[in-house]
Amino acid sequence: MVAEKERLEREVVAMRVAKELPDGGYVNLGIGIPTLVSNFIADESVVFYHSESGVLNCGPLAEEDEQDIDLINAGGQFLQPVDGMAFFNTVDAFAMIRGGHVDVTVLGAHQVSARGDLANWMLPERGVGNIGGAMDLAAGARQVIVAMEHTDRQNRPKIVEDCTYPITGKGCVSLIVTDLAVLQPTPEGLVLKEVAPGWSAAEVQELTDARLIIAPDLKEYEL
């Protein structure tokens, strides 16, 4: 069964996303797999992190005995104080996002459509949602990368022809990195660019609702 084949670890997905971050770029990481991305930046490159909690150039998470309630990221996790940090208020935090100053945001998703619509704020079956800053990031960041598992907990495809969940942003996603594949939404449809080792394009298609356009230079997941 394709569904039971081994998939990539979350860390490997994060490692693949890390390759997409521009040297010297300003990057906002969402919660979940996106948070892990900062662990895999190549030694020779520098990435500046932006958090809508109101801090730029923030560092790694704090050790347990050094947690400070006045130094948190957007997920409420405690940060280490590092040289070069800058604090700002919420209006400025979102001006940085909406004004096109944040180069890349990496977000998780419930669903992404073939044309790059993003749904990541509400599960209708639960009835409640927290929008937070996701909608502003989707509309404002220069590039939106989604990092997620290819299917949900019931093994239903999360990459769909059209989102059935309420969307966060329309046509905003430029790259999807999952535990099975790297895909690019385009106006013509969803292009399959890379597959996880041991997986074929046909097997990835079986777990994807949207019809895949196989890239002529389809590769194995490149780390």
Place this chain on the structure above:
Amino acid sequence: MAQEKVYASPETALADVFEGAVILVAGFAGCEVPRLLLRGLADRGVGGLTCIFSHDAPANEPANASANESAVHGSVAQLVDKGLVRKLISPLPFAPGAGGVVEERWQSGALEIEIVPQGILAERLRAGGAGLGGVFLPTGVGTRFERGREKRSFQWGEALLESPLKADFGLLSVAAADTLGSVVYQGTGRNWAPVMAMAARVTIAEADRIVEPGGLDPEAIITPGIFVNRVIAAE
């Protein structure tokens, strides 16, 4: 003689909060939430409040936090629990840590909730505080947030018209204030406080430290005293 801005207690600073008032609550994920003032509001017991806030409960308690902190200090969820809130306006009304009471009251129809994306809320408050008639934002175009909003096409893309938000009272927690109401913040504790101070008719700050004029570097003041009407000591 000008009105003295330093008040003796939350009780005196909140004495004129009225039934149905609109209250801004600064803070984010437990960071610089005005807990004394929220507790004072719960004690005062006026109802029908509208609370505009981001996320008042900590997603995580610091491992080194003192054990009794959350027990004695207030929160928006506590006001909801006491039945004092008619409506919440927030990007994260159901945030983890808020407890089940918000969801429970909302499901039962006793509590109205308006979910607003964080960046839209920030600009609506800024518009309210800065005297703007509204602001066009690209956030939410093509989503259900378009409903009921004017959409306009610009050269750079489409945007939705958002209305200004103002409030009767704004509650802040700040690192230090001078007796003229100018304040400074600590770390990511700044978050919503500067814009909420602008958007409220009466802004009340609980300050870890209160100093005389000259006690704060004027180059470092983030929110000048014109935006802050009352100051109480946080300890």
